[in-house]
Structure formats: structure tokens, C-alpha cells
Amino acid sequence: MYRRLLWLMGLLILASCVPVNQVQQVQGLSGPVRITFDQWGVPHIRAQASDMDVFFAQGYVHARDRLFQMELGRRAAQGRLAEILGSGAIEQDRFFRTWGFYRAALAALPHHSEFTRRALEAYAAGVNQFIREGRLPLPFALLGFTPEPWTPADTLAWGKLQSYDLGQVWQDEIDNTFILNKVGLEGFNDLRGAYPQGWPTILQPEDVQGRLPPSPPAQTTLPEPLLASLQRLAEFSAQLSIAPRNPDQGSNNWVLSGARTTTGKPMLANDPHLRLQNPALWYIADLRGPSYNAIGATIPGVPGVFLGRNDRVAWGATNVRPDVMDLFVLDLEGESYRTPLGLVPLRVRQETIRVRGADPVTITVRESEYGPVISDLGPAFRRPGLTAGAAIAAEHQAVSVRWTGLEPQDTTLDAYLGMNRAQNAEEFRQALRRYVAPMQNFVYADVEGNIGYFAPGWIPVRDWDGRFPASASKGQRWKGYLPFERLPQVVNPREGFVSSANNRVLPHGGPDISSYTTEVFRAQRIRELILATPKASLEEMARWQGDTYSIIARELLPGLLALQPQSEAARRLQNAVRNWDLRAELDSVGATAFAFYYREISRMLEDELGLRYPPVPYTFVKTLREDGRWCRNESAGIQNCAQFMAQALEKAGAELERRLGPDPSGWQWGRLHQASLTSPLASTPLIGGLFNRTLPTPGSMHTVNVANYNQDTFLHTSGASLRTLFDLSDPDNSRIVYPMGQSADLFSPHFDDLLWLWRDKQYIPLSTRPADWGRTWTLELRP
Numbered sequence: 001m002y003r004r005l006l007w008l009m010g011l012l013i014l015a016s017c018v019p020v021n022q023v024q025q026v027q028g029l030s031g032p033v034r035i036t037f038d039q040w041g042v043p044h045i046r047a048q049a050s051d052m053d054v055f056f057a058q059g060y061v062h063a064r065d066r067l068f069q070m071e072l073g074r075r076a077a078q079g080r081l082a083e084i085l086g087s088g089a090i091e092q093d094r095f096f097r098t099w100g101f102y103r104a105a106l107a108a109l110p111h112h113s114e115f116t117r118r119a120l121e122a123y124a125a126g127v128n129q130f131i132r133e134g135r136l137p138l139p140f141a142l143l144g145f146t147p148e149p150w151t152p153a154d155t156l157a158w159g160k161l162q163s164y165d166l167g168q169v170w171q172d173e174i175d176n177t178f179i180l181n182k183v184g185l186e187g188f189n190d191l192r193g194a195y196p197q198g199w200p201t202i203l204q205p206e207d208v209q210g211r212l213p214p215s216p217p218a219q220t221t222l223p224e225p226l227l228a229s230l231q232r233l234a235e236f237s238a239q240l241s242i243a244p245r246n247p248d249q250g251s252n253n254w255v256l257s258g259a260r261t262t263t264g265k266p267m268l269a270n271d272p273h274l275r276l277q278n279p280a281l282w283y284i285a286d287l288r289g290p291s292y293n294a295i296g297a298t299i300p301g302v303p304g305v306f307l308g309r310n311d312r313v314a315w316g317a318t319n320v321r322p323d324v325m326d327l328f329v330l331d332l333e334g335e336s337y338r339t340p341l342g343l344v345p346l347r348v349r350q351e352t353i354r355v356r357g358a359d360p361v362t363i364t365v366r367e368s369e370y371g372p373v374i375s376d377l378g379p380a381f382r383r384p385g386l387t388a389g390a391a392i393a394a395e396h397q398a399v400s401v402r403w404t405g406l407e408p409q410d411t412t413l414d415a416y417l418g419m420n421r422a423q424n425a426e427e428f429r430q431a432l433r434r435y436v437a438p439m440q441n442f443v444y445a446d447v448e449g450n451i452g453y454f455a456p457g458w459i460p461v462r463d464w465d466g467r468f469p470a471s472a473s474k475g476q477r478w479k480g481y482l483p484f485e486r487l488p489q490v491v492n493p494r495e496g497f498v499s500s501a502n503n504r505v506l507p508h509g510g511p512d513i514s515s516y517t518t519e520v521f522r523a524q525r526i527r528e529l530i531l532a533t534p535k536a537s538l539e540e541m542a543r544w545q546g547d548t549y550s551i552i553a554r555e556l557l558p559g560l561l562a563l564q565p566q567s568e569a570a571r572r573l574q575n576a577v578r579n580w581d582l583r584a585e586l587d588s589v590g591a592t593a594f595a596f597y598y599r600e601i602s603r604m605l606e607d608e609l610g611l612r613y614p615p616v617p618y619t620f621v622k623t624l625r626e627d628g629r630w631c632r633n634e635s636a637g638i639q640n641c642a643q644f645m646a647q648a649l650e651k652a653g654a655e656l657e658r659r660l661g662p663d664p665s666g667w668q669w670g671r672l673h674q675a676s677l678t679s680p681l682a683s684t685p686l687i688g689g690l691f692n693r694t695l696p697t698p699g700s701m702h703t704v705n706v707a708n709y710n711q712d713t714f715l716h717t718s719g720a721s722l723r724t725l726f727d728l729s730d731p732d733n734s735r736i737v738y739p740m741g742q743s744a745d746l747f748s749p750h751f752d753d754l755l756w757l758w759r760d761k762q763y764i765p766l767s768t769r770p771a772d773w774g775r776t777w778t779l780e781l782r783p
Contacts, residue, residue: 019777028125029783033057039774041742041750044286051289052122055303059126065743066300068139076242077101077157086356105156107408120152123303158301163405165243167438170325171234177220195504199520200527202500207490211510229378251318254499255443255451262537265729266445270316274721278677279744294420314726317440318500323515324404327469328370340475368400375399404458405437432456441500452491453498499526521551521702546761547704548584555621569653584700586670596656599711600648607633670696675716735763
């Protein structure tokens with residue numbers, strides 16, 4: 001009842017606060033700026049005097065709609081969440097202080113171009129103007145504090161946290177060592193080995209010049225106590241409230257040349273797959289000054305447009321996830337570590353974490369030339385029983401991490417602002433020379449008809465297998481970075497299109513640049529859709545983004561249908577998929593039945609590794625097709641894959657009916673598969689639940705419309721965080737959508753007005769034309 005009253009109060013407040021045109025006097029502008037908010041809350045910013053006024057206004061509107069989100073982001077990067085959230089955030093602060101995101105941001109700031117530094121300062125001035133006005137969002141009142149002024153370093157640190165979220169591969173070295181120790185080199189190569197032949201790569205042989213050098217043999221250097229401690233640390237990192245590890249993150253993009261479209265000009269699509277969050281990561285903005293213009297998806301806290309277009313070029317990105325993080329084992333003697341040239345002292349500093357409602361906590365952070373010593377974090381997270389052995393090992397060994405994103409010369413924001421201003425493919429390519437991390441698969445298109453692909457970023461050159469830890473005492477170290485010219489790139493590929501979906505970048509026949517080639521099914525489906533359509537329209541590309549056809553189901557279904565069920569529950573499950581169209585739509589019964597079967601199949605490695613999910617999902621298909629070793633389970637009496645599949649069917653049928661009952665008419669996918677978008681304020685007494693949103697969603701783990709879910713709860717946890725479509729024959733015909741809305745204010749009409757559009761695969765215009773904006777109101781900022 002109380003919540004209902006609060007909701008009604010909100011509606012009354014909303015009714016009394018219909019936006020009206022406003023004029024605001026501000027400090028820091030060169031001239032007036034007109035901001036027109038369209039019917040979806042998208043700001044269209046127009047400045048006449050200076051491009052820097054555009055970034056000032058962008059900072060102002062970001063703060064107006066998302067200041068608390070920005071505050072949480074910068075405090076996470078600084079390691080200062082405990083100051084406002086209390087002792088529960090101490091270990092997260094310890095983690096981020098040890099990595100040193102904020103220190104790295106301060107070091108990187110002077111390396112940026114003058115344009116970027118001025119943009120950062122103008123953006124910060126806009127944020128601070130809003131803070132000074134005192135109309136702070138509700139969370140600040142609930143937590144009882146006022147934000148400090150925003151700084152350029154806050155932006156860079158928040159950007160590094162986003163980069164870490166997309167590129168955290170240090171845990172892979174821990175996983176790889178564990179797998180190698182458990183199943184040997186042959187088993188490791190089977191699980192983490194070559195990308196399967198016959199499945200699509202991003203670039204084709206005719207578009208690639210040169211190959212990467214072969215990798216050295218696999219090796220391992222972590223003793224068991226240290227490995228166990230690092231495994232616990234990796235488990236903790238996966239549970240961080242900000243930048244948790246999400247191995248299911250992925251993305252789609254593709255670009256078609258005019259020869260493959262109905263308009264005769266290129267079309268480009270992008271949907272980055274990230275953890276679903278509330279408020280959303282993205283914020284749509286239209287920015288235009290005297291010489292700068294860009295429109296698309298921005299990130300609150302950062303100036304410019306990340307994924308979008310200007311008047312001449314458009315771009316989209318997916319994650320490459322190359323191996324740009326390395327663990328270095330340090331053999332210790334006191335507070336020094338051994339190298340071939342002798343002992344090198346560790347750098348040591350003390351940091352104090354202030355804690356709301358409790359005494360401050362002082363931590364010791366150690367650093368080597370290879371980066372921060374992250375094994376020092378281990379004791380806080382060790383399991384009982386491991387402490388003694390791990391403590392003994394810690395006296396003699398430690399582990400540092402080196403990451404390109406912590407290098408002082410990280411000028412990635414230069415690259416993004418350069419992309420925003422590029423007028424052609426060569427200017428776009430030159431802007432990417434400043435790109436460091438996280439490495440992305442950029443697809444490109446322009447109004448002249450050119451398309452392209454670029455994978456910029458720093459890739460370390462090393463003389464050991466980077467999938468495993470290195471040794472400082474052996475003198476192993478990075479030997480520079482791959483030159484920009486050797487990174488994968490092509491303009492106007494012969495096929496007339498490029499598509500990427502976290503699949504292998506380079507053609508078969510040598511090493512790849514990515515460590516993330518765990519996905520083949522989305523990539524295959526996208527390629528099938530493109531090749532089946534001689535001339536695609538933007539509407540067809542929209543349908544492709546919403547496609548829920550499952551290729552992994554197509555691969556596994558023949559084996560499932562050939563089984564002889566032993567129970568009625570198993571028989572009903574089998575019958576439910578017999579005539580299934582392989583699409584995971586809301587009303588699909590077959591999608592639900594297959595999901596329960598796949599849930600049991602995905603337990604394939606539990607007896608060997610204790611892993612619920614395999615390092616590469618294709619492992620399932622390959623193992624079942626070849627009657628491979630991973631099906632066998634001696635303790636369960638399973639000798640082959642036929643027996644394993646039979647057992648999986650029986651278990652799946654029983655579990656499905658336990659949860660949803662024996663009547664297949666109640667097995668609709670939308671009843672089970674639901675997205676939960678939880679606000680950071682969810683735990684606030686009385687009103688927290690009002691901020692959360694839950695809704696049934698289509699899609700599945702390996703469909704183009706990806707909807708990764710927890711296989712125990714079936715909650716949809718990550719997926720298309722944004723969808724964009726760009727029409728280079730008429731750039732203002734472009735479209736965009738993302739879950740939730742522009743504002744984090746619960747009582748704003750734009751709190752969640754995009755959520756159901758996103759779920760139902762609909763879009764809003766991404767247009768600079770006022771005729772496309774619907775009902776508007778304006779805010780004029782005057783100096």
C-alpha cells in the first residue's frame with residue numbers, strides 16, 4: 001500500500017512538472033547554447049561560439065539526468081565507495097586502489113591532445129555548473145552527501161573502469177593454469193585450442209596481409225597454494241558491483257556496402273552486449289558546434305560520442321578482447337624480487353580508505369615494474385583451510401599484473417574524439433592510431449560509399465605463451481607493441497561486407513589476435529542472413545538484430561530427437577522440440593524445453609573441472625558429434641556421449657516439470673526467461689523496489705538477439721545494451737534504442753520509456769532533423 005501511495009505521489013509530481021522552455025544563466029560558456037529535448041528526452045545541443053561549449057552542455061545534461069551514476073563510477077575508480085556506502089564496500093575499494101585506476105588516469109592526462117584536454121575541462125565545467133545549482137538527484141539526499149567538483153581525471157578514470165570491464169583477461173591465465181593442471185596439455189588444447197574449421201572469421205584471406213608469429217608452447221608457473229589464492233581473488237572480481245567479470249559479454253556489428261543494400265549506399269548495424277543495468281550505461285545525445293558534430297550513444301561522465309555518426313561517417317564496435325593483461329610471478333627476497341640482473345625493490349605506498357560509520361582502514365599497496373601486486377589482495381578472500389599454505393607461498397612469491405590500460409600513454413579518448421571528427425576513411429584510420437584499450441572491432445561506413453574494418457589497440461609483443469603467467473626471474477617482459485600497420489584492417493573488402501560477433505578475427509591457418517573466440521553461432525547466423533539477402537533494407541537489418549534463431553539448437557537437436565526417453569517427462573520435453581522453429585520468442589514452448597536440455601548438457605565438464613560452463617561453447621557440439629572424452633563420467637557409470645545425452649534428457653524433463661508443471665501449454669519462454677534491471681538504490685528502505693524493472697524477454701544465449709541468462713534462475717542478465725542502425729544514404733534515417741531511458745529520476749517520463757521498445761525490437765529516430773523529434777522543449781544556457 002505504501003509503495004502504491006508513493007507511486008501515485010510520483011504521478012502527481014510528474015503532472016505538475018511538465019517541462020517548459022527555460023533559460024539558465026551559467027558560468028564557463030563562450031556564447032549561448034540551445035538544448036532541445038525531444039519526446040524521448042534526447043538532448044540536441046547547438047552551440048555557435050565554440051566547440052567547447054558543446055562539451056560544457058554535454059556535461060551539464062549528463063549531470064542533470066545521470067549525476068548519481070557518474071558519482072558511483074568515479075568513486076569506484078578512485079576506490080572511495082566506502083565513504084558513502086559503508087564497510088560493505090571496503091574490499092571493492094581495496095581492489096580498485098590496488099589496481100590504481102585513478103593514479104593511471106592522472107598520469108595519462110598530460111599525454112592527451114590539447115583538443116581533448118580542453119574538451120575534458122569544458123565537460124567538467126558543465127557538470128560542476130549543475131552541481132553548484134544545488135538541484136541534486138534524490139540518491140544524494142538519501143545518502144546524505146554532496147558530490148565534489150568533477151575533474152578531467154575523473155572522466156579518464158571512469159573510462160579506464162569501462163575499459164577494464166571489457167578487457168579483463170587476467171583471470172584467463174588463472175583458469176588456463178587450473179585447466180592445464182587438471183587435464184594435461186592434450187585436454188587443454190582440446191578445450192582451449194584451435195578455432196573450429198568451417199566457422200566464420202571476421203576477415204577473409206583475400207583481405208589480410210601478413211600473419212602473426214606462432215605462439216610458444218603452453219606452460220604453467222603457478223604453484224598450487226598461489227593458484228588457489230588467485231582463484232579466490234578471481235571469484236571475488238566476478239562479483240564486483242561495478243565492472244564484474246562477465247564471460248558471456250559479447251556484441252554484434254556488421255556493415256554492408258552499397259552493392260548489398262536497397263539504397264545503393266552503405267548500411268551499418270551495431271548492438272554491444274553488456275551486463276543489463278539500471279540506469280543504462282548509454283545516453284543518447286546530438287552534439288553540434290561550429291566545427292564539431294556527432295550523434296549517437298554517449299557514456300555519462302565522458303565527453304563525445306562513443307558509438308554513432310557525424311554528417312559523413314558512421315561506426316560501430318564489438319569487443320576483440322585480445323591478451324593485453326599478463327600475470328608476472330615475482331620470486332621474493334624480503335621486499336625485493338629477483339630478475340636476471342639482480343634484486344629489484346618493490347615500490348610500497350600506504351593508502352587510507354575512509355569508511356562511513358566506521359574507522360578508516362589503511363592498506364599497503366605494493367608495485368613492481370610489471371604493475372601492481374594483486375596477490376596481496378588474496379588473503380582477504382581465501383577459503384578456510386588454504387590460509388596457511390598460501391601464507392607460506394606469499395612469503396616467497398607474489399603476482400603482479402601488467403595491463404595496457406594502465407600505461408601512462410593511454411590516449412584512447414583522443415581516438416574517440418578523433419573518430420567523431422573524421423570526414424573519411426583515412427581520417428578515421430589516423431584517429432585510431434591514438435587508440436590503446438579496450439581493443440575493439442570497429443566497422444565503418446561513409447556517405448561516399450566506403451566501408452571498412454579496423455581493430456586498433458596496443459597488443460604486447462612477448463616471447464612466451466601469453467595465456468599463462470610469466471616469470472620475472474626468467475627475464476620475461478613485454479618487448480613493445482605490434483605496430484599499428486600490422487593490426488587487422490581493411491577498407492572496401494571484396495565480399496562487400498564485414499560482420500563480427502566475437503568470433504575469430506583472422507582467417508584460419510595461424511594464431512589469432514583475439515583470446516575471445518568462444519562464439520561461433522551468432523557469427524554464423526549473421527553471415528547466413530547477409531548472404532541470403534542480395535539487397536538488404538534497413539528494416540531487414542532491424543529484423544536481423546532481433547533474430548532469435550538458435551544455431552546451437554540446430555546443431556544439438558538431431559541428437560536429442562534420436563534419444564529414446566525413459567520417462568513421460570522426458571518424452572514431453574522431446575515432443576516439445578520436435579516441431580520447434582528454433583526461435584526463442586516469448587511464446588515459444590520449444591525454446592523452454594531446449595533450454596532445460598542445454599542446461600544439463602552444459603554440465604559436461606563438472607566431473608573433470610568442476611566447471612558448469614565450458615571454456616568454449618562449441619566444445620559441446622564437437623564432443624557430442626565425435627563421441628569425445630568429455631562425455632565420459634566413470635563415477636556416474638557414463639561410458640559415451642549417447643549415455644550422457646540420455647541422462648541429460650531425463651534430468652532436464654524432470655527439472656522442467658518440477659518448475660513449470662507437466663502441461664507444455666504453460667512452458668512459454670517468456671514465463672521463465674525475464675530480464676531484471678536492478679537499481680543501485682534497490683536496497684533503499686520503503687522505496688528501493690520502485691526503481692527496479694522486470695519483464696519477459698525473447699532471445700537466448702547464442703542467438704543474434706542475444707539474451708544471456710543464469711542457467712539456474714533463467715534470469716536474463718546480459719544482452720543488447722544498445723541497438724543502432726545507420727543509413728548512409730540518409731544519415732537522419734538512422735535509428736537507436738537501449739533498455740531503460742535517458743533519466744535516472746524515477747519520476748521522469750524518461751526513466752524507462754525505452755525499455756519496452758527495446759524488448760519489442762523497436763527503435764527511435766537518431767536524427768538531427770527537428771521534424772523527427774516529436775514534442776520538444778528547450779533549455780537555453782547563457783553565459
